[in-house]
Amino acid sequence: MGTFRFAGGVAVITGAASGIGFEFSRLAFLHGMKVVMVDVDALGLDKAVDLLKVPASEVLTVQVDVSQDDEMERLALSVFERFGCVNVLMNNAGVCLNKSVWEHTQEDWQWVFGVNVFAISNAIRHFVPKMLNQKEGGHILNTASVAGLVNTPGLSAYSASKHAVVSMSETLYLELKESRSQLGVSVLCPAWVQTNIQNAQKSRLPRYQNQSEVSSESSMRYEAQMNQAITHAKLSAGDIALCAFDAIDRNDFYILPHRKINSIIERRMQDILMQRNPFID
Numbered sequence: 285m286g287t288f289r290f291a292g293g294v295a296v297i298t299g300a301a302s303g304i305g306f307e308f309s310r311l312a313f314l315h316g317m318k319v320v321m322v323d324v325d326a327l328g329l330d331k332a333v334d335l336l337k338v339p340a341s342e343v344l345t346v347q348v349d350v351s352q353d354d355e356m357e358r359l360a361l362s363v364f365e366r367f368g369c370v371n372v373l374m375n376n377a378g379v380c381l382n383k384s385v386w387e388h389t390q391e392d393w394q395w396v397f398g399v400n401v402f403a404i405s406n407a408i409r410h411f412v413p414k415m416l417n418q419k420e421g422g423h424i425l426n427t428a429s430v431a432g433l434v435n436t437p438g439l440s441a442y443s444a445s446k447h448a449v450v451s452m453s454e455t456l457y458l459e460l461k462e463s464r465s466q467l468g469v470s471v472l473c474p475a476w477v478q479t480n481i482q483n484a485q486k487s488r489l490p491r492y493q494n495q496s497e498v499s500s501e502s503s504m505r506y507e508a509q510m511n512q513a514i515t516h517a518k519l520s521a522g523d524i525a526l527c528a529f530d531a532i533d534r535n536d537f538y539i540l541p542h543r544k545i546n547s548i549i550e551r552r553m554q555d556i557l558m559q560r561n562p563f564i565d
Contacts, residue, residue, distance in 0.1 A: 290315035293371030297321055298350050301328030303479035305376040307525035313338050320344045320363055324487055350377045351398030353406045360410035369418040373411050375404040376427040382507040385440040393441055395492035400445035415467055423468040423532050426453045430475040433549050457537055468535045474524050475542035476517040
């Protein structure tokens with residue numbers, strides 16, 4: 285296999301219509317890549333391409349429900365048929381939900397895990413075998429979250445899904461290393477970022493809806509706290525994208541843009557090792 289490259293390569297980016305995915309797309313173009321922008325929001329993809337102002341020959345937009353295995357299989361087949369390789373696979377699509385654990389419905393869990401976890405397992409299943417056989421090197425980036433390393437009230441489904449992403453990424457890294465593959469792996473774990481993830485419900489497909497659902501006071505409080513955290517976030521989606529591309533270039537595995545969160549991660553690890561109740565003195 286060849287060495288990894290940005291310039292002249294091909295990037296596949298899910299959740300590309302907005303937020304971090306949009307900024308990933310912008311940077312990929314700046315690095316001289318052809319970009320496959322994937323999102324469930326077709327109109328959002330069109331607007332994103334207009335904003336990027338890139339030649340039509342350099343971009344392919346594909347409306348895909350990443351939680352569906354058959355749609356991801358078709359995506360992988362079409363990408364490799366058109367471009368012949370994928371140099372960077374960025375599994376970035378994600379949704380968030382604010383509720384107490386006992387208020388989560390089955391549809392909530394199916395939606396959050398469908399987009400945040402199954403989408404990545406679908407991409408790994410259909411893209412990685414082809415990337416292993418290509419002549420050029422490649423890199424896989426999975427967007428998790430600090431919520432995949434620590435836990436916060438009101439984010440049970442989201443945190444559980446992001447813990448799963450971290451675990452899947454670590455396992456993929458170890459398996460590729462064991463097989464002596466030249467594919468790199470990174471897991472991105474940002475804290476709050478200036479994005480529109482708080483509006484993820486707008487893209488929630490009908491099969492994941494629960495019409496009888498009523499938000500409790502606690503759920504609304506958790507949602508308000510998240511909105512405030514995003515509004516006052518110190519880093520933008522563009523900041524996160526720059527950090528991620530730099531880390532990929534260095535072949536770093538863990539990417540933690542918000543370094544101030546380290547003390548909280550360390551405290552959790554200490555609680556586990558000391559068999560203490562979480563964050564209770």
